[in-house]
Amino acid sequence: MSLDYLLADLQKRLSYQFKEKKLLTQALTHRSAQGAHNERLEFLGDSILGFVIAAKLYHLFPEANEGQMTRLRAKLVKEKSLAELANELQLGELLKLGSGELKSGGFRRASILSDAFEAILGAIYLDGGLASSEQVIHHLYHSRYQSLSLSMAEKDPKTRLQEWLQSRKKELPDYQVFKTDGQDHNKIYWVRCSLQQPESKDKQMTEANGSSRRKAEQSAAKKMLEILGV
Numbered sequence: 001m002s003l004d005y006l007l008a009d010l011q012k013r014l015s016y017q018f019k020e021k022k023l024l025t026q027a028l029t030h031r032s033a034q035g036a037h038n039e040r041l042e043f044l045g046d047s048i049l050g051f052v053i054a055a056k057l058y059h060l061f062p063e064a065n066e067g068q069m070t071r072l073r074a075k076l077v078k079e080k081s082l083a084e085l086a087n088e089l090q091l092g093e094l095l096k097l098g099s100g101e102l103k104s105g106g107f108r109r110a111s112i113l114s115d116a117f118e119a120i121l122g123a124i125y126l127d128g129g130l131a132s133s134e135q136v137i138h139h140l141y142h143s144r145y146q147s148l149s150l151s152m153a154e155k156d157p158k159t160r161l162q163e164w165l166q167s168r169k170k171e172l173p174d175y176q177v178f179k180t181d182g183q184d185h186n187k188i189y190w191v192r193c194s195l196q197q198p199e200s201k202d203k204q205m206t207e208a209n210g211s212s213r214r215k216a217e218q219s220a221a222k223k224m225l226e227i228l229g230v
Contacts, residue, residue, distance in 0.1 A: 006094055013089050015139045016124055016132060023127050027119035028091065030112060032098030038119035045122030048130070049077055052137045061150060068153035075152060076144060082114035085140055091116050157221035164230050171196045173224065175217045178207075189213045193220035 007024060011017050018024045023041075031037040053076050057069045064072070075081065086092070092107040095116060106112050125133045138145075155163070165172055179190035188209050195204040204227065208219030 003094075010089060010091075010094060014120070014124075014136055016128065016136050018123070018127050020127050023123040024120070025096075027123040028094050028116055029096040030098065030101060030106065030116075032101040032106070033096045034098075035096075038116060041119035041122035041126075042115045043122070044125060045118035045120065048121055048125050048133050049118060049137060052134050053077055053141070056138070056141075056145065060145065060148065064150055064153065068150060071153040071155070072148060072150075076141065079110050079114045081144075082117045083110035086113035086117040089117070089140075091120075157218050157225055160230065161221045161225055161228075164225075164228070165195075173221070175220065177213055177216070181209075187211070189216040191216035191220045193217070193224050195224065 007021070011024070026036045027038050027041050029035060029037045031039055050073065053073050054069065057064070057072050061069065061072070091113055095107050095112065097106045097112075101107075101112070121133055121137065124136055162172055174194045176192050176194070177189055178192050181188040181190070189212060190207065190209045191213065193206045193208075197204060204224070206220045206223035206227065208216050208223055210216035210219055
């Protein structure tokens with residue numbers, strides 16, 4: 001398939017037709033490639049996305065406080081979420097990369113995909129204005145808006161544990177990976193969460209596992225909260 005056909009197909013998925021096609025081409029050009037690249041467009045798109053999502057959350061959840069809206073926005077605009085949207089748009093096969101990035105599989109890298117997604121939003125803003133950017137963002141996020149709930153804005157276990165301890169002027173927990181299982185591509189991490197007991201030399205401990213160190217730490221922190229009755 002020709003590049004023109006692929007770009008036309010992308011615009012259908014975006015529900016937006018570019019007047020200046022070179023903006024779309026630039027948005028898909030990584031800095032490792034020759035020619036005008038997408039870093040400035042990414043900067044612009046990042047700001048536009050943050051604003052549009054913030055405004056949407058403000059109207060979607062009139063009862064939400066600032067912290068809840070901040071956490072919901074973070075879920076929607078984090079690198080992983082943007083890379084998922086980029087994959088849904090099939091951006092990987094359209095990216096223009098330098099030879100080094102191409103050989104190392106840059107078209108699959110979450111950071112490059114998420115940057116390209118934001119760059120496209122920046123390009124749409126320059127091509128059609130803020131209203132066009134809003135329409136595209138709401139179109140792409142439609143199913144994600146529908147699945148949102150305030151319960152998703154709850155603080156994660158590690159944050160809750162830390163804040164609970166700080167409010168009582170207690171030592172913060174210590175997290176240690178004490179074991180890993182499996183191959184590199186399918187590794188399981190075992191983490192121990194330890195709390196020093198102020199009245200003795202004993203430590204309170206919980207253990208948990210997960211597919212990443214972060215997930216294992218969160219699970220161990222959750223167990224510690226249950227022990228503490230928080």
